[in-house]
Amino acid sequence: MSAFDDPAFRQALAEADAAKAAALSSLQAERTVLARELEQFRKEKAERDKERAAAARRGELGPERQQLQRRIDAGATTWDDVRSGRDRHPSAVAVRGFIDRNLDALAAVVRNDPELQREQQELGAVLGAEPTWPDATDG
Amino acid sequence: MTVTERHDPTYVLHQDTVPSADLGKFIEEQKKSCGLIVYSIDAVIHRFTGFSVIEWLYQPFAGDWNALQHMKDSWPQVATSLRLVQGNYQGLKDDAPTVWHGQGLDAAVAKLDAIIDYHANQAEGCDHLSTQLGHALEVSEAAIQVVSLALNFLDSLAQELIEDASVPVLGWGKALVTGPGKVKKAISLIKKGADAIKKLTDLLQKIPEIARYINVGLTLTDETLKFGNTVLSAEATSHLDDTSKQAFG
Numbered sequence: 137m138s139a140f141d142d143p144a145f146r147q148a149l150a151e152a153d154a155a156k157a158a159a160l161s162s163l164q165a166e167r168t169v170l171a172r173e174l175e176q177f178r179k180e181k182a183e184r185d186k187e188r189a190a191a192a193r194r195g196e197l198g199p200e201r202q203q204l205q206r207r208i209d210a211g212a213t214t215w216d217d218v219r220s221g222r223d224r225h226p227s228a229v230a231v232r233g234f235i236d237r238n239l240d241a242l243a244a245v246v247r248n249d250p251e252l253q254r255e256q257q258e259l260g261a262v263l264g265a266e267p268t269w270p271d272a273t274d275g
Numbered sequence: 276m277t278v279t280e281r282h283d284p285t286y287v288l289h290q291d292t293v294p295s296a297d298l299g300k301f302i303e304e305q306k307k308s309c310g311l312i313v314y315s316i317d318a319v320i321h322r323f324t325g326f327s328v329i330e331w332l333y334q335p336f337a338g339d340w341n342a343l344q345h346m347k348d349s350w351p352q353v354a355t356s357l358r359l360v361q362g363n364y365q366g367l368k369d370d371a372p373t374v375w376h377g378q379g380l381d382a383a384v385a386k387l388d389a390i391i392d393y394h395a396n397q398a399e400g401c402d403h404l405s406t407q408l409g410h411a412l413e414v415s416e417a418a419i420q421v422v423s424l425a426l427n428f429l430d431s432l433a434q435e436l437i438e439d440a441s442v443p444v445l446g447w448g449k450a451l452v453t454g455p456g457k458v459k460k461a462i463s464l465i466k467k468g469a470d471a472i473k474k475l476t477d478l479l480q481k482i483p484e485i486a487r488y489i490n491v492g493l494t495l496t497d498e499t500l501k502f503g504n505t506v507l508s509a510e511a512t513s514h515l516d517d518t519s520k521q522a523f524g
């Protein structure tokens with residue numbers, strides 16, 4: 137009898153085959169759901185982006201955001217350049233200041249939201265880690 | 276007696292492997308695109324969730340997946356080569372009675388039978404290794420697709436959070452209301468990514484157990500082939516060395 141005829145080996149092979157089939161089936165189902173959700177989110181976001189840009193052009197989001205939108209429309213800058221800090225135009229610098237302040241405010245709301253605290257604890261359990269909070273001005 | 280090999284087992288090993296599916300390349304490409312996303316959004320996601328997604332969603336895919344793909348494709352070549360060597364011994368056994376008689380022949384045939392069986396076992400072990408590496412690659416591919424989608428979703432969420440926040444405080448009210456929902460979604464996406472990785476690691480943990488059995492099988496074969504210092508066994512072991520050297524350098 138070869139070592140590969142050992143019933144325990146055959147059992148291990150069968151278990152690995154079953155585990156692979158189950159993992160693939162579950163991951164493929166998750167992929168389908170996520171892809172559909174992402175497509176829907178992007179479609180809705182594109183609409184919100186258009187509305188936000190239109191409001192910015194009309195000056196409803198303040199003069200700095202209006203000037204930045206004009207520069208984006210003219211191809212002088214991009215959101216990536218604004219986000220990364222590469223764009224040093226005063227309108228971009230001002231808008232980055234808004235972003236930092238507003239995200240800090242949102243972070244404070246999130247940290248004090250009991251439901252989100254619970255979500256964070258669950259996430260920590262999944263990741264096997266404790267949350268760490270970066271400096272408020274990072275990012 | 277003149278011994279001529281029926282088959283040249285080395286030609287199989289000199290052939291380039293043809294990937295069964297380019298999963299290794301696919302995974303490497305996904306890693307690169309995920310890496311770009313992760314580095315651009317990590318600070319934002321960390322700010323709201325308390326966790327760096329870089330470490331958790333990216334590190335499990337570290338490693339050279341192209342190399343793993345190459346190994347997965349090479350093991351069947353090794354198996355084919357071993358089966359050709361097995362065929363050569365079979366030919367030797369079949370032809371021996373034409374030139375050899377008596378007790379010496381009986382002993383030689385018995386040894387040759389053992390060598391033939393052991394080469395068959397080695398080949399089977401190689402096939403099992405390839406199958407298990409294939410499992411790892413297939414599930415890794417499926418897992419990284421889920422992680423990649425989750426990261427792309429996180430990227431879109433982070434972009435919108437930033438663009439919503441790009442207004443003076445007075446214009447921020449509405450976004451402040453919808454923001455927590457986006458953070459909640461971000462947390463659920465990280466969980467989905469982590470769950471995909473867990474499914475992969477659960478599967479990978481099964482492979483060493485199988486590899487242990489295969490290792491026992493192959494070790495038994497190697498030990499048995501070391502019997503006596505006959506030309507026959509030396510030839511057999513040199514074939515096995517050639518096999519592994521050709522396949523894996």
